[in-house]
Amino acid sequence: MKPALLEVMRMNRICRMVLVTCLGSFALVIFYFQSMLHPVIRRNPFGMDICCRKGSRSPLQELYNPTQLELSSTAILHQIRRDQVTDTCRANSMSSRKRRVLTPNDLKHLVVDEDHELIYCYVPKVACTNWKRVMMVLTGRGKYSDPMEIPANEAHVSSNLKTLNQYSIPEINHRLKNYMKFLFVREPFERLVSAYRNKFTQKYNTSFHKRYGTKIIKRQRKNATQEALHKGDDVKFEEFVAYLIDPHTQREEPFNEHWQTVYSLCHPCHIHYDLIGKYETLEEDSNYILQLAGVGNYLKFPTYAKSTRTTDEMTTEFFQNISSEHQTQLYEVYKLDFLMFNYSMPSYVKLE
Numbered sequence: 001m002k003p004a005l006l007e008v009m010r011m012n013r014i015c016r017m018v019l020v021t022c023l024g025s026f027a028l029v030i031f032y033f034q035s036m037l038h039p040v041i042r043r044n045p046f047g048m049d050i051c052c053r054k055g056s057r058s059p060l061q062e063l064y065n066p067t068q069l070e071l072s073s074t075a076i077l078h079q080i081r082r083d084q085v086t087d088t089c090r091a092n093s094m095s096s097r098k099r100r101v102l103t104p105n106d107l108k109h110l111v112v113d114e115d116h117e118l119i120y121c122y123v124p125k126v127a128c129t130n131w132k133r134v135m136m137v138l139t140g141r142g143k144y145s146d147p148m149e150i151p152a153n154e155a156h157v158s159s160n161l162k163t164l165n166q167y168s169i170p171e172i173n174h175r176l177k178n179y180m181k182f183l184f185v186r187e188p189f190e191r192l193v194s195a196y197r198n199k200f201t202q203k204y205n206t207s208f209h210k211r212y213g214t215k216i217i218k219r220q221r222k223n224a225t226q227e228a229l230h231k232g233d234d235v236k237f238e239e240f241v242a243y244l245i246d247p248h249t250q251r252e253e254p255f256n257e258h259w260q261t262v263y264s265l266c267h268p269c270h271i272h273y274d275l276i277g278k279y280e281t282l283e284e285d286s287n288y289i290l291q292l293a294g295v296g297n298y299l300k301f302p303t304y305a306k307s308t309r310t311t312d313e314m315t316t317e318f319f320q321n322i323s324s325e326h327q328t329q330l331y332e333v334y335k336l337d338f339l340m341f342n343y344s345m346p347s348y349v350k351l352e
């Protein structure tokens with residue numbers, strides 16, 4: 001080849017390299033300025049994916065007509081859980097004369113995610129703080145990407161999440177019909193011990209001590225000291241149980257949500273839940289829901305390593321000091337939760 005021709009080709013290559021470098025730098029500059037203008041999106045690289053459902057299939061379609069094999073085997077398990085609720089409701093409505101229609105006030109625990117067509121009924125002491133954090137990521141349109149970046153107290157601020165009672169009746173009906181509705185449940189007595197430990201044995205929970213502790217001690221403790229009556233901060237588990245089974249308690253006002261039954265908070269006999277998650281398989285069930293919602297690749301339910309979690313053994317210990325008469329009465333209060341969600345009677349329970 002002639003040297004002149006070689007020289008021309010070399011120049012050509014250099015020109016092309018310069019051009020590619022210039023274009024690359026230009027694109028980087030544009031990307032930089034764009035991210036300066038939209039800092040939230042820059043902080044959250046998954047924002048756009050978590051934000052809005054992609055494709056035409058809704059979580060409900062994915063649940064009842066799965067396209068992936070791994071989703072279809074789990075779907076069978078959830079059908080069995082739904083059937084259990086239906087059967088218990090049917091059996092209970094036959095034996096009970098009480099019939100009622102839901103009002104918007106009954107829908108305060110149902111958190112709505114319009115972007116992914118989800119409704120979550122939160123049950124306190126069943127990891128609802130973490131689920132509320134996840135719902136804030138899902139509804140935040142890119143504001144958050146990691147649930148754990150949201151402080152626990154923020155997750156409980158009611159204005160941070162929209163609940164179903166805030167919609168008009170036609171809007172409520174539309175969402176109940178078309179969204180995937182789910183809740184999480186826990187073995188009722190373990191949930192109760194979790195509530196007792198958190199609300200009555202932690203020094204910082206003074207509002208619960210004042211609001212409920214003082215009342216429980218006044219009613220259940222003979223010869224209570226003035227200090228105990230005033231502070232309400234040393235309620236014993238036996239006293240808490242006595243308060244729960246006392247017929248006056250629920251006549252006076254409904255139970256606090258931390259120990260209220262799941263069927264009273266979420267109304268599973270009136271609202272058809274598509275998915276019943278269990279605390280015992282919390283992460284597995286939660287990630288299944290996120291997968292059905294189409295965000296499973298970007299968002300995972302927070303894992304937990306708290307060593308002081310309430311366990312079955314711990315619950316057994318707490319119930320050692322409860323008389324069989326009180327255990328029987330307490331079981332009656334939570335019986336529907338036991339039956340509906342298929343929890344067998346704990347082996348430590350001694351019924352009368």
Ligand SMILES: Nc1ncnc2c1ncn2[C@@H]1O[C@H](COP(=O)(O)OS(=O)(=O)O)[C@@H](OP(=O)(O)O)[C@H]1O
Binds near residue numbers: 124128282283301
């Ligand atoms: N990912 C994960 N895995 C296992 N366990 C978990 C998880 N997230 C929360 N938890 C446990 O849930 C209990 C707290 O529930 P809530 O957040 O609903 O409590 S509260 O209603 O806000 O008071 C509390 O249970 P106890 O420790 O037994 O009280 C938490 O330990």
